[in-house]
Amino acid sequence: VTDDQTDSATLGTAGEVAALRRIFPILPPATAATVGPGDDGAVIATPDGRVVISTDLLVHGPDFRLAWSSPFDLGWKGAATNLADIAAMGGRPTALVVAIAAPLDTLISDLEGIARGLRDACAALAPGVGVVGGDLSASDTLTIAVTVFGDLEGRDPVLRSGARPGDVLALAGSVGRAAAGLRLLFAQGIDDSGEPDAGAASDLVARRPAAVEAQLRPSPPIAAGSAAAIGGATAMLDVSDGLLLDAARIAVASGVDLDIDLHALQPDRDWIAGEAPELSEVSAEIVLTDGEDHSLLATFPADVPLPEGFRAIGVAREGSGHVLVGGADPAVRTAGWDSFAGWDGVAG
Amino acid sequence: VTDDQTDSATLGTAGEVAALRRIFPILPPATAATVGPGDDGAVIATPDGRVVISTDLLVHGPDFRLAWSSPFDLGWKGAATNLADIAAMGGRPTALVVAIAAPLDTLISDLEGIARGLRDACAALAPGVGVVGGDLSASDTLTIAVTVFGDLEGRDPVLRSGARPGDVLALAGSVGRAAAGLRLLFAQGIDDSGEPDAGAASDLVARRPAAVEAQLRPSPPIAAGSAAAIGGATAMLDVSDGLLLDAARIAVASGVDLDIDLHALQPDRDWIAGEAPELSEVSAEIVLTDGEDHSLLATFPADVPLPEGFRAIGVAREGSGHVLVGGADPAVRTAGWDSFAGWDGVAG
Numbered sequence: 001v002t003d004d005q006t007d008s009a010t011l012g013t014a015g016e017v018a019a020l021r022r023i024f025p026i027l028p029p030a031t032a033a034t035v036g037p038g039d040d041g042a043v044i045a046t047p048d049g050r051v052v053i054s055t056d057l058l059v060h061g062p063d064f065r066l067a068w069s070s071p072f073d074l075g076w077k078g079a080a081t082n083l084a085d086i087a088a089m090g091g092r093p094t095a096l097v098v099a100i101a102a103p104l105d106t107l108i109s110d111l112e113g114i115a116r117g118l119r120d121a122c123a124a125l126a127p128g129v130g131v132v133g134g135d136l137s138a139s140d141t142l143t144i145a146v147t148v149f150g151d152l153e154g155r156d157p158v159l160r161s162g163a164r165p166g167d168v169l170a171l172a173g174s175v176g177r178a179a180a181g182l183r184l185l186f187a188q189g190i191d192d193s194g195e196p197d198a199g200a201a202s203d204l205v206a207r208r209p210a211a212v213e214a215q216l217r218p219s220p221p222i223a224a225g226s227a228a229a230i231g232g233a234t235a236m237l238d239v240s241d242g243l244l245l246d247a248a249r250i251a252v253a254s255g256v257d258l259d260i261d262l263h264a265l266q267p268d269r270d271w272i273a274g275e276a277p278e279l280s281e282v283s284a285e286i287v288l289t290d291g292e293d294h295s296l297l298a299t300f301p302a303d304v305p306l307p308e309g310f311r312a313i314g315v316a317r318e319g320s321g322h323v324l325v326g327g328a329d330p331a332v333r334t335a336g337w338d339s340f341a342g343w344d345g346v347a348g
Numbered sequence: 349v350t351d352d353q354t355d356s357a358t359l360g361t362a363g364e365v366a367a368l369r370r371i372f373p374i375l376p377p378a379t380a381a382t383v384g385p386g387d388d389g390a391v392i393a394t395p396d397g398r399v400v401i402s403t404d405l406l407v408h409g410p411d412f413r414l415a416w417s418s419p420f421d422l423g424w425k426g427a428a429t430n431l432a433d434i435a436a437m438g439g440r441p442t443a444l445v446v447a448i449a450a451p452l453d454t455l456i457s458d459l460e461g462i463a464r465g466l467r468d469a470c471a472a473l474a475p476g477v478g479v480v481g482g483d484l485s486a487s488d489t490l491t492i493a494v495t496v497f498g499d500l501e502g503r504d505p506v507l508r509s510g511a512r513p514g515d516v517l518a519l520a521g522s523v524g525r526a527a528a529g530l531r532l533l534f535a536q537g538i539d540d541s542g543e544p545d546a547g548a549a550s551d552l553v554a555r556r557p558a559a560v561e562a563q564l565r566p567s568p569p570i571a572a573g574s575a576a577a578i579g580g581a582t583a584m585l586d587v588s589d590g591l592l593l594d595a596a597r598i599a600v601a602s603g604v605d606l607d608i609d610l611h612a613l614q615p616d617r618d619w620i621a622g623e624a625p626e627l628s629e630v631s632a633e634i635v636l637t638d639g640e641d642h643s644l645l646a647t648f649p650a651d652v653p654l655p656e657g658f659r660a661i662g663v664a665r666e667g668s669g670h671v672l673v674g675g676a677d678p679a680v681r682t683a684g685w686d687s688f689a690g691w692d693g694v695a696g
Contacts, residue, residue: 034398034505035437035505039437039505039507039508039585040402040433040434040436040437040508040584040585040586041400041401041402041433041434041436041437041439041496041498041505042400042401042402043398043399043400043401043437043500043505044399044401045397045398046394046396046397046398046399047397048394049393049394049395049397050382050391050392050393050394051391051392051394051399051497052389052390052391053389053390053392053443053445053480053481053497054388054389054390054445054481055445055446055447055481055483055493055495056447056483057447057449057483057485057487057491057493059449059485059486059487059491060487061486061487061488062485062486063485085388085389086388086389088388088389089383089387089388089389089391091389095401097401097402097403097495098403099403099404099405099493099495101405101407101489101491132401133401133402133403134403135403135404135405137405137407137410137411138407138409138410139405139407139408139409139410139489139491140409140488140489140695141449141487141488141489141491143405143407143449143487143489143491143493145403145405145447145491147401147403147445147447147495148389149399149401150389152391157382157383157387157389157391159383159387160387160388236388237387237388238388347488
């Protein structure tokens with residue numbers, strides 16, 4: 001056993017080549033790859049003749065706290081949130097590339113943990129998807145940049161702009177779960193001075209495992225994306241920033257109003273009451289305004305059956321980009337997450 | 349004029365939406381895009397039925413110093429180095445996605461500068477390539493993550509592993525120019541305490557414009573990549589880490605030895621003597637060991653004419669992954685850039 005292979009080996013002591021030698025075997029292969037990692041570029045099959053692409057950053061500080069997220073969680077979340085973007089276009093995810101910038105003292109075993117999270121999220125959420133390439137660089141700030149690819153299988157992409165008056169507004173997956181977990185972490189996963197604390201987070205996980213898992217390892221309904229496209233969805237996106245804000249994106253892009261029936265979100269409020277009872281009183285606000293479950297919000301013509309996994313939560317009406325709840329202006333704030341306005345500058 | 353539009357507006361004061369509103373109009377559109385920025389994902393045409401993908405990070409500190417690189421330079425380099433990876437696979441670049449993580453006090457006008465650099469590099473090096481999507485996040489460390497796409501136009505990708513004994517080793521583009529610029533910056537673009545200094549760099553640019561430009565705004569021969577593939581290249585990569593190191597990658601992957609003729613690199617040494625005369629004495633070392641010109645190094649069967657832009661610089665022989673210079677072991681170090689071993693931890 002050389003020093004590169006011990007648990008104390010870091011990027012700074014072992015170097016890039018040794019790190020990659022340990023990470024590569026963990027990364028999942030992609031069914032679609034004809035050239036995988038190791039050359040100047042990867043090559044993946046795009047049988048449709050088009051490829052869907054999305055990219056997202058996970059940055060230490062605004063996007064995660066190391067006191068709360070394990071390396072495995074970071075890899076899982078980096079895959080899950082990106083896969084949801086392909087699903088939201090009506091595509092079938094095929095592959096990822098992952099670029100990581102990490103401090104010199106980062107343990108290589110932690111990079112292996114990230115790789116395991118990527119692997120397990122792909123296997124659980126989108127079997128056949130793999131990592132076809134990446135980059136590894138030094139940085140003072142741990143940063144994970146994921147770019148994801150998908151195939152449209154001959155269908156039109158489902159944009160945000162296609163909702164029509166009379167359409168049914170429908171949701172696949174949950175709202176409020178990841179947010180409940182985040183609120184618990186900020187309230188209870190901290191030390192006496194209010195800083196994120198691994199011990200407090202561990203105690204919280206023991207009390208509220210489902211809510212914390214929903215935040216740290218979300219499981220968006222990836223297969224529902226292509227099902228929605230096949231089923232005639234007229235508009236779609238993934239709910240990353242909160243139901244009201246993301247619904248407004250469809251409403252504005254489509255030039256309609258969307259009216260949400262809060263009763264249809266009762267199962268989400270019930271889930272919060274069961275898994276995070278201390279948040280029961282604010283569950284209506286959470287399900288309407290908080291994001292990160294990466295569920296799929298879509299509109300369908302009223303005369304088609306909703307695809308499996310979707311439930312009706314409202315309707316589209318003639319209008320000009322407004323979102324209503326029960327026919328009225330929502331009484332809660334609608335601002336979603338803006339990492340520049342919302343980040344307090346703390347990493348943790 | 350609202351505050352968002354003034355030159356003093358920052359990401360922290362103006363926010364993500366206002367920043368994107370200023371950046372989007374600058375970004376070049378991609379000919380291949382059927383869905384551009386603004387939805388959950390972009391869609392680009394992949395007429396070949398496959399897509400070539402590569403991703404690279406530019407991180408403040410190990411990869412650039414803000415005292416030396418302007419925002420325009422960063423955008424240019426982010427595009428140029430990624431485009432070279434597609435060329436090195438024998439592909440024609442089609443599109444980029446660009447994710448930027450930046451400190452809260454980053455001027456939006458600096459993000460506009462990055463966008464202009466991306467735009468101008470695409471226009472100069474690969475017309476028709478555009479930015480189809482991205483992400484913008486807060487971070488303590490300015491980080492630019494570029495992912496690039498390309499089409500193979502029905503050809504096989506050119507891997508590193510296809511060189512055969514008897515092949516000609518050929519180069520499109522230069523070696524040593526970017527490195528000469530970097531050595532000048534580290535020697536002369538600094539203040540009295542040795543720190544990167546914008547004023548000293550500006551004085552250096554006035555004396556040595558070509559060398560500094562080669563480092564900060566490299567111009568790899570992108571079109572030579574598909575020309576090489578059409579012309580029968582058996583192996584190829586872009587010279588990012590130094591000629592000896594990158595040649596060794598072909599030699600090892602292909603199971604051959606490569607013998608470089610130093611006389612064939614005399615034009616590169618002459619260029620250094622003319623544009624950076626203080627480096628004349630070490631020009632042989634620079635052209636063999638330093639990288640970042642992103643020229644294309646390829647092997648061709650001996651009986652085919654070299655494509656336009658390529659010059660013979662050596663031969664492939666039976667062997668086991670060694671690189672020779674004039675038939676002998678090179679007398680210079682062959683270690684290329686490793687951001688974990690090589691970075692001094694300073695940002696500047």
